Amino acid sequence: MKLFKSLALLVCMSTLPGLAGAASDPAASYPDKPVRVIVPFPPGGATDIVGREIADRLSRALGQPFVVENRSGASGNIGMEAAARSAPDGYTLVVGAPQTLTINPLLFKNSNFDPQKRLDPIVVVATVPNVLIISPKLQAKSVKDVINLAKQKPGKLNYGSSSIGGTPHLSSEMFKSMTGTFITHIPYRGSAPALADLMGGQIDLMFDNLPAALPHIKSGRIKALAVTTAQRSPSAPDLPTMIEAGVPGFESQGWFSLLAPAGTPPAILQKINTEVNKILATDTFKQRLDNVGGQAKGGSIADFRQLMDAEMQRWAKVIKFANITVE
Structure with missing residues (x-):
């Protein structure tokens, strides 16, 4: 008799919308902790x-x-x-x-x-766009200036990256391949130390995601030359795209x-x-x-x-x- 009553109670509970939903939907109470x-x-x-x-x-x-x-x-x-x-x-x-x-x-x-x-x-x-940024010590005012410097001194310019294999690193390699330049790669463990060395002049240039670079661009501690997306960024509308700056077909984000x-x-x-x-x-x-x-x-x-x-x-x-x- 007790067994039948227990079964009947379960049946009744399963017909209640709130209880049935809570039992079948793991998202109903999510999240209930950090x-x-x-x-x-x-x-x-x-x-x-x-x-x-x-x-x-x-x-x-x-x-x-x-x-x-x-x-x-x-x-x-x-x-x-x-x-x-x-x-x-x-x-x-x-x-x-x-x-x-x-x-x-x-x-x-x-x-x-x-x-x-x-x-x-x-x-x-x-x-986010990547952005080509240069040290304040580098004598360049445009993407074409960077290309000319790199061609005049093959291997003398160097570029940093936030890590091996990130879009900033691969954007740099794509830049080299599309412009016929050789620029030495110096990888870092994270964007912040690479940016610090760029500001200090220990490296000449780098591509980086715009959110990490933007505060330093606005402060004038580094100079931005172009963004890597097909259209200009609303966050930096005065910056040309790499395509506008003279590298046809260059696009990454x-x-x-x-x-x-x-x-x-x-x-x-x-x-x-x-x-x-x-x-x-x-x-x-x-x-x-x-x-x-x-x-x-x-x-x-x-x-x-x-x-x-x-x-x-x-x-x-x-x-x-x-x-x-x-x-």
């Missing part, structure tokens, strides 16, 4: 800037802290692998970029880590996204996607991104997958042409 957001690069770079901005807005929108944790190293692979090993419950997210999602898999031939299989895409948060460990419930992925798209549609967030050199992107999970496929094809060509390898 969420960790891994940034796989050091503080101060564009990935960190955009990651902190969206984490702050998600904290406000969803009522729980989204806490940024910088886990840098191995061109971003350490942080990405840390995220992939985490429980697929929605309480660990990671900020992805072209390097970690579409370039590293092409460069690290001996790696068993495939980020596109080990992580579930959620949404592309923002796109960075982008920043959110992902979760593979196997995270689709309902949670969709809930985060929906909330981020709402945030990106607000004038306040658009203005904030514009102030730091980015533009809101958004879109569906399927849109994100298509972007990764297209980017892998783009950078595979550059890597093959420049014969870029890493150990």
Whole structure:
């Protein structure tokens, strides 16, 4: 008799909309505790800037802290692998970029880590131009001046990059290949130390994501010559594109996204996607991104997958042409 009563009670509970929904929808109460957001690069770079901005807005929108944790190293692979090993419950997210999602898999031939299989895409948060910037000590006023200097002194000029394999690095190699110049590469561990050496004159030039470089451009500590996107950036409308500056066909950009460990419930992925798209549609967030050199992107999970496929094809060509390898 007690068994029948228990079964009847369960049946009655399952017919209550609220209880049934809570039992079947893991996103109904998400998040009910703090969420960790891994940034796989050091503080101060564009990935960190955009990651902190969206984490702050998600904290406000969803009522729980989204806490940024910088886990840098191995061109971003350490942080990405840390995220992939985490429980697929929605309480660990990671900020992805072209390097970690579409370039590293092409460069690290001996790696068993495939980020596109080990992580579930959620949404592309923002796109940013790369920008060609030079030391105040370099006697150049334009992109053509840089090309002429590089051709006059092959190998004497050097360029920095925030890491091996990032879009700034590959943009530099694309610049060399398209202009027939030889410029020595000096890789750094993160954008901030590279920018510090650029300002000090220890390196001559570099491409970097605009959000990281923009404060130093505005202060006059470094000089910007051109952005790498097909159109001028609203954040720096006076800067020409590389195409306008005399390098036909030159185009590249960075982008920043959110992902979760593979196997995270689709309902949670969709809930985060929906909330981020709402945030990106607000004038306040658009203005904030514009102030730091980015533009809101958004879109569906399927849109994100298509972007990764297209980017892998783009950078595979550059890597093959420049014969870029890493150990």
